[in-house]
Amino acid sequence: MKILLVDDSKTMRNIQKSVLTQMGHTQIEEACDGQDALSKVGAFQPELLLVDWNMPNMDGLSFVKAFRQQDKTTPIIMVTTESERARVVEAIKAGVNNYVVKPFTPDILNQRITETMSKLATV
Amino acid sequence: MAGDAVDKSIHVELPSDAMSATIVIEPGLDPALVTVEVCEAVLSDRKVVITGEVKKAIVSLVKAYTDNPEVEARSQVATGSAPVHGEDERIEFEAGLVPLEDDSEASTVSHYDRSSFKTVSSGQRLGKLIPATEGSDGQTVLGKVLSAKAGRSLGLRTEESVTLSGDGVIVANVDGLLCYRDNLLRILTILEVPEYVDFSTGNIDFGGDVEIRRGVRDCFIVTATGSITVRGLVEAATIRAGLDVRLEGGMAAREKGVIEAGRDLHARYLDSVKGTIGRNVEVMKELVNSRLNVCGEMRSGRCAIIGGRLVVSGACDVGIVGAGGGSPTELLVGRIAEVDELRDVCRKLHPKVEARLTRFRGEFETLVNCAGKLSPSQAERMTELQYEVGTLEGLIQKLEEAGQRLDDLQNKYAEVDLSIQTRVHQGAKLVLRDMVVEFKDDLKGPFRLTLDKRGEPVMTDLIRDTPVEVRTVARVYPYVEDQEQNEAGQSSRAA
Numbered sequence: 001m002k003i004l005l006v007d008d009s010k011t012m013r014n015i016q017k018s019v020l021t022q023m024g025h026t027q028i029e030e031a032c033d034g035q036d037a038l039s040k041v042g043a044f045q046p047e048l049l050l051v052d053w054n055m056p057n058m059d060g061l062s063f064v065k066a067f068r069q070q071d072k073t074t075p076i077i078m079v080t081t082e083s084e085r086a087r088v089v090e091a092i093k094a095g096v097n098n099y100v101v102k103p104f105t106p107d108i109l110n111q112r113i114t115e116t117m118s119k120l121a122t123v
Numbered sequence: 124m125a126g127d128a129v130d131k132s133i134h135v136e137l138p139s140d141a142m143s144a145t146i147v148i149e150p151g152l153d154p155a156l157v158t159v160e161v162c163e164a165v166l167s168d169r170k171v172v173i174t175g176e177v178k179k180a181i182v183s184l185v186k187a188y189t190d191n192p193e194v195e196a197r198s199q200v201a202t203g204s205a206p207v208h209g210e211d212e213r214i215e216f217e218a219g220l221v222p223l224e225d226d227s228e229a230s231t232v233s234h235y236d237r238s239s240f241k242t243v244s245s246g247q248r249l250g251k252l253i254p255a256t257e258g259s260d261g262q263t264v265l266g267k268v269l270s271a272k273a274g275r276s277l278g279l280r281t282e283e284s285v286t287l288s289g290d291g292v293i294v295a296n297v298d299g300l301l302c303y304r305d306n307l308l309r310i311l312t313i314l315e316v317p318e319y320v321d322f323s324t325g326n327i328d329f330g331g332d333v334e335i336r337r338g339v340r341d342c343f344i345v346t347a348t349g350s351i352t353v354r355g356l357v358e359a360a361t362i363r364a365g366l367d368v369r370l371e372g373g374m375a376a377r378e379k380g381v382i383e384a385g386r387d388l389h390a391r392y393l394d395s396v397k398g399t400i401g402r403n404v405e406v407m408k409e410l411v412n413s414r415l416n417v418c419g420e421m422r423s424g425r426c427a428i429i430g431g432r433l434v435v436s437g438a439c440d441v442g443i444v445g446a447g448g449g450s451p452t453e454l455l456v457g458r459i460a461e462v463d464e465l466r467d468v469c470r471k472l473h474p475k476v477e478a479r480l481t482r483f484r485g486e487f488e489t490l491v492n493c494a495g496k497l498s499p500s501q502a503e504r505m506t507e508l509q510y511e512v513g514t515l516e517g518l519i520q521k522l523e524e525a526g527q528r529l530d531d532l533q534n535k536y537a538e539v540d541l542s543i544q545t546r547v548h549q550g551a552k553l554v555l556r557d558m559v560v561e562f563k564d565d566l567k568g569p570f571r572l573t574l575d576k577r578g579e580p581v582m583t584d585l586i587r588d589t590p591v592e593v594r595t596v597a598r599v600y601p602y603v604e605d606q607e608q609n610e611a612g613q614s615s616r617a618a
Binding site: 009011012015018019054081101102103104105106 | 497498499502503504505506507508509510513
């Protein structure tokens, strides 16, 4: 499965990449903000996106809105420190499929990814 | 009258080898008398063969004279042809391939690497046999045929080690040294070096056995896929054999020389040598200040081990261990050097990983106990710490498992059986797998040391065939691989 990681922190991307690699995923692309991600989705054609909220240039929420205009189905998991209920609702309304709040453990990320993909398969 | 004038004024220059004919017409002769026919007649009188080419040359000459009869006209009108002799049959060797007995190399950069012995591999194209040619005959201007000599056959002979195909291609059938002598082309699978390995031979890298009649000089490297035998002394050189190494004159390596043998090592004596031996070792006289790892057995009942460190995986039979002067000598029996090295890596890595884990855990606890909501950067840091802690815990578990597996390997494949025939000197350190036995005084042999089921050293007097209580004659304590820790351990026990 092709997965796009969108986070301005290289360390966070590395952690997510490591978890995904342990899960058996090898086709992983990285983007450092929303703009960078938008420029890569066309060529990479991801099947899952893990997106941070707070990033320079284009934040995660703006990216999700822009991305959903061209792609309504590819699952997006928001991985962020924004844990307030209102923010979560805002993200879900913008088109996010699942939500992981930082700090997270590798197990939680693993669990959310599996959960999201299972839901999608059922639909 | 006209005939006389012609005879006097037109003549032919014909050299003794008759390879050319030149007509000379002196000035003043009536041009009407100078015709092609007259010139041909003059040539014919001298037996020169008149060909089409000759006629053309005469026409040009006559015209030149007729145009200017006041000047001497001269032209070489006929030319002979020399014979072209055939070429002898020969071998054209592939680029860079110079067989033994025909080394005409100029110079190379490193004199150590400038080897006189070029080895070839099985299946390698060596060159091509170029057949002899017939050549072509020549002819004088008088029509005499000059015969060409045909090229001679080489009379090439080959052995089974090379194949000469119908189209002349020569291919190696075995690895070895290409040798061409007395028209016999073959590949030698044993390389015999009649003198020293030195600047006259360069380093040797041979795909077979090597036998050196004299010795090996400082800094030279002898490598062979088979066995290496040296009849004379090996200095501070490197000897690498896929199979056995036999040093009949011994080796004085001055802490620079190295021996690597895939199988057995047999030597008269070894001084300041480093090396790894794949199977058994037999040293006849002395093993001095050397660091050797022996993967098989040490069968040297008359050998004195003085100074250095000898690690033996299998049974060990030696004459004397240590020296009166207290030269630090370590003899480790029932240990596999490679396993020890890996165990050492695990052992050194473990505390480093533990320290890092402790630091991360501390930072993590601080964040957990932090009052109030975490800032975004704290939340990200906490994620990092959780990840690092998980990774390091996994690494520690792997290190512990690896250490256990290495211990199991050591116990399974290494044998603790040490026999000392003549004497062990005070201060010599004998390590029987995990136990150090250090004798309080010099002790005469022969005796044997093994381990019982609990891993405790057991000593047997080989003359009376009776057990000896080890702790009455020696200090016995657990072996700690790190030298400093080992000494510290001893001090604390003494205290």
